[in-house]
Amino acid sequence: MKYVDEYRQADRVETVLDQIRETVRQPWVMMEICGGQTHAIVRHRLDRLLPDELELVHGPGCPVCVTPIEQIDRALAIAARPEVIFTSFGDMLRVPGTNTDLLSVRAAGGDVRVVYSPLDALTIAQANPNRQVVFFAIGFETTAPANAMCALQAARLGLDNFSLLVSHVRVPPAIEAILSAKGSRVQGFLAAGHVSAVMGYWEYPPLAERFQVPIVITGFEPLDLAWGILETVRMLEAGEVGVANAYQRAVTYQGNRPAQLVIDQVFEPCDRNWRGIGLIAGSGWRLRPAYASFDAELRFDVGPIRSAESEDCIAGRILQGLSKPTDCPAFGSACTPEHPLGATMVSSEGACAAYYRYRLNAPEPALLEERRA
């Protein structure tokens, strides 16, 4: 496929990997912020091809994972109402709330529908004037413009049966939180290319200056990732601080201004809870008061939400050394490094991934020998 295959060619990737090996002199820890990048790195096993000096730490940029449990519980309560058609991006359906998930709500009779574009939710609302159509507006800056456009369109069409359950999050406050944390090991960032395509990277230079780190805008294909890593290593080795763009085919400094204006028109910053992390000040977006009539939280009174993390999620316990990966019923069956269900399996240094790799007869040792030969 054009514009994808070119960025997955072994010889081109190997050339950049060689440059990384020539450039690196000492150990460095860098974080790819975006879950899409983590997935691409693991999917192509780029982590296995990097020199041992480089440690990739995976960031919290998985919008599905960090959507707060209380907001998922609210979604579940709304979706179960008989008058509601609840629309969502597909991968939210299997994320559990306190007691259940959207797949189960659907199986029990709730009208839960997967949409690819939020604008499809508007079409459903127009086709079902006697039903209440709710769209679960989650995600980072990447999904925010289309979700904001939904509110604008709904207002223009005068739809009174459409609303948004908003749980947007923003990348720069997360980077700031990570770097502010005591004992942070992250020395450089691969910034998320898709988010930057929308937002540009004008928000990053002050962060790079304040925390004295390189931030490199990076794409998602193996070659893009290799370029981003090379530039980060080069800056680290040279002691450079600042922002570089290794994803120039998609990202400009200003970003997509019309998209930014649409976001600004509809959403305002707010504090937001990140699942598994906690509250990060100013890290979210919510609907502005002018669009409050499209706010599903105000439209549906679902009573008090009492949320509690599921006992099934033991990633936190594993990291605290309280449990072993093999205590988890999903370990090695539903949860593997290639289809990770928990951060400890996603992370190349995570306990679950290590257990999985070394306790089964994984192919990695053979690969290592091959590379050293």
Added chain:
Amino acid sequence: MTSPELTKISAGPTACCPLPLPHLSQIVLGHGSGGRMTQALIEATFYPELGNPLLLQRDDSAVIEMADGSRLALTTDAHIVSPLFFPGGDIGRLAVCGTVNDLAMVGAQPRWLTASFILEEGLPRQDLARIVGSMRAAADEAGVLLVAGDTKVAERGKCDGLFITTSGLGLIPADRQVNGGRAQPGDIVIVSGTLGDHGVAVLAARGDLAFESDLASDVAPLNDLVEAMFAAGAGIRVLRDPTRGGLTGSLHDICQQSGVGIEINESQLPIDPSVAAACEMLGFDPLYIANEGKLVAIVEPSEAPAILAAMQAHAYGKQARVIGSVTDVNGGRLVLRTSIGSRRALEPMSGEMLPRIC
């Protein structure tokens, strides 16, 4: 802001992607995905009650040995698809081909089929006539007879137009030994053509995901292709039609049944550019998407060139390719050599395939 937790992020993330629920109390769509959830359901509910040596062969058809030494193959399939008509076929062609192919995958020559119809009140008669007509056409093409049937009508809203269940009986020539447990290290893995066409074509025809394509389903009876392959060489050890769960599901089953590893090469996989593009956009992987007119064959290395040539000379195998080999080094795992030269495990699908957020 809570610094202590954030400290842990930088030391190794605590941002836990919460584990999906196991869905033990009720059936969800993922139980029909053909992946791990389907397997878990079968093993938890069906095998304990109904298990017997024939059922536990775990192949596409049960192989029954008669007193005179001859062997029968018996299989059954339920078909639900929305929409009923899609580019390249319809539920009728799907029902006949699915059962014919399950028989062919144990080396059988399919002979007789039965079909049960559950019709929804309000189904247009002309739709039914069209579907039955295409069943007839597919049966003629495959050289099978539909010899018994049943019809029931469900109240409106109780089924999606119609459901069809087909069963099939075939005869296995004496010299054929084909089952999922026969793969050996060194064997060659061949697929008969492009992967993911059926699943993506049906998805596009459904119209609820915002993309259009000119893709057609590959739904086809493969028994004649299988005959051509056996005519070219007897060294066919395993045959599978990678339907639900896709190529990954089929190869994973073979690894498990044979106790071998399989390594396939990403750069050699035949994938139509439209399928690749749709999958990139939606966050799907063609290696997990259903095919209805493709097979994967594990063959002895010495006979691989002749079998491959015979496949490529057949209408349903023109794009056949060697995609990998059977190994003894991967500990019974399915491994993908990626286009950038690294290796990764390919695991079966966990649940229902869902489009990603962005």
